[in-house]
Amino acid sequence: MSASTEQSVVAELPVFSEHAMDEETPADAAGRAAARERLALAQTLHDTLCQSLSGIRLVVALAERKAAQRHPDFAPELTELHGIVRTVCDDVHKLVEELRTPAPHPSHPILKA
Amino acid sequence: MSTLAKAEPNTTEKVARIFLVDDHPLFRHGLARFIEAEPGYAICGEASSVPRALEALRKTNADVAIVDISLPGANGLELIKHLKVEHPDLAILVVSAHDEQLYALRALRAGASGYVMKKEAETVFLSALQKVVSGGVYVSPAFGDQLIYKVARNEGGNSASPLDVLSDREMEVLQLIGESKPTKQIAAELNLSVKTVESHRLHIKEKLGLSTSTDLVRFALDFVAQQTG
Numbered sequence: 001m002s003a004s005t006e007q008s009v010v011a012e013l014p015v016f017s018e019h020a021m022d023e024e025t026p027a028d029a030a031g032r033a034a035a036r037e038r039l040a041l042a043q044t045l046h047d048t049l050c051q052s053l054s055g056i057r058l059v060v061a062l063a064e065r066k067a068a069q070r071h072p073d074f075a076p077e078l079t080e081l082h083g084i085v086r087t088v089c090d091d092v093h094k095l096v097e098e099l100r101t102p103a104p105h106p107s108h109p110i111l112k113a
Numbered sequence: 114m115s116t117l118a119k120a121e122p123n124t125t126e127k128v129a130r131i132f133l134v135d136d137h138p139l140f141r142h143g144l145a146r147f148i149e150a151e152p153g154y155a156i157c158g159e160a161s162s163v164p165r166a167l168e169a170l171r172k173t174n175a176d177v178a179i180v181d182i183s184l185p186g187a188n189g190l191e192l193i194k195h196l197k198v199e200h201p202d203l204a205i206l207v208v209s210a211h212d213e214q215l216y217a218l219r220a221l222r223a224g225a226s227g228y229v230m231k232k233e234a235e236t237v238f239l240s241a242l243q244k245v246v247s248g249g250v251y252v253s254p255a256f257g258d259q260l261i262y263k264v265a266r267n268e269g270g271n272s273a274s275p276l277d278v279l280s281d282r283e284m285e286v287l288q289l290i291g292e293s294k295p296t297k298q299i300a301a302e303l304n305l306s307v308k309t310v311e312s313h314r315l316h317i318k319e320k321l322g323l324s325t326s327t328d329l330v331r332f333a334l335d336f337v338a339q340q341t342g
Binding site: 035036039040043046047048051052054055056057058059061062065066089093097100101 | 137
């Protein structure tokens with residue numbers, strides 16, 4: 001996490017700051033709320049969708065193996081499906097990581113036109 | 114979640130009885146199907162929480178327990194410790210979404226015989242299960258190399274990671290702080306008093322050399338953000 005991002009994170013969560021009540025502005029409060037939502041969404045995705053996809057991946061891997069042994073005609077499609085499920089799992093993991101990385105603070109230069 | 118009793122296959126070949134502890138139904142289902150398709154393994158029960166797992170395993174003769182770290186009420190590390198006391202011969206394999214860098218060593222210290230991340234390929238999982246069933250210890254080759262290097266480098270006994278100084282409970286609290294949960298919610302999730310959680314926060318700050326609550330939150334957020342899986 002870069003230094004500027006860390007500063008954004010700290011600024012977005014003044015509830016834990018020891019001087020929160022003195023420094024909070026509406027923009028700070030909005031940024032803090034947005035950061036909490038991002039983290040909550042990341043955690044929900046991690047706890048639900050990631051786990052479900054892991055379960056699906058196991059069943060698809062099993063089907064692929066069975067097909068290779070007993071029904072080779074179906075094997076290529078199941079191998080392809082297994083690959084697709086693995087890709088989706090990776091994509092969701094990346095999304096979770098991105099959501100956990102805080103958005104820039106409203107005052108950050110990158111957000112100014 | 115009630116236990117799931119299954120009849121053993123009619124064969125003289127030794128079948129390892131596997132008990133699953135995971136609070137996510139779809140993952141548990143996929144895992145059970147995958148394991149049962151392998152010769153030599155049978156699922157002898159399932160549970161979705163620590164209390165239910167402890168209760169069920171007292172009535173079920175399992176050879177291996179597959180345990181998740183994140184469980185309702187208490188985490189898998191506490192379950193592992195309890196299980197090793199009640200069932201010293203039970204082999205325990207941790208299958209978790211948490212990064213092995215954070216929890217594998219703690220799991221082994223708690224008494225587990227292996228650690229696999231949920232994002233690993235299915236073949237990796239089977240290798241781990243086979244190793245643990247046969248009485249061995251499994252961690253990923255990459256983590257194993259790091260462990261050897263860490264032990265060799267730390268012959269003087271000094272820890273290489275700042276998080277190593279935290280207790281398992283303090284790690285739990287740090288994780289929940291990093292998930293942006295307020296103290297009251299952390300206390301409810303861990304079945305602790307608010308005062309106890311605040312005490313843990315103080316100890317974490319002291320052990321990690323953090324001066325303020327802001328520093329603690331920043332560290333915790335970074336800790337969670339860097340987790341994969």
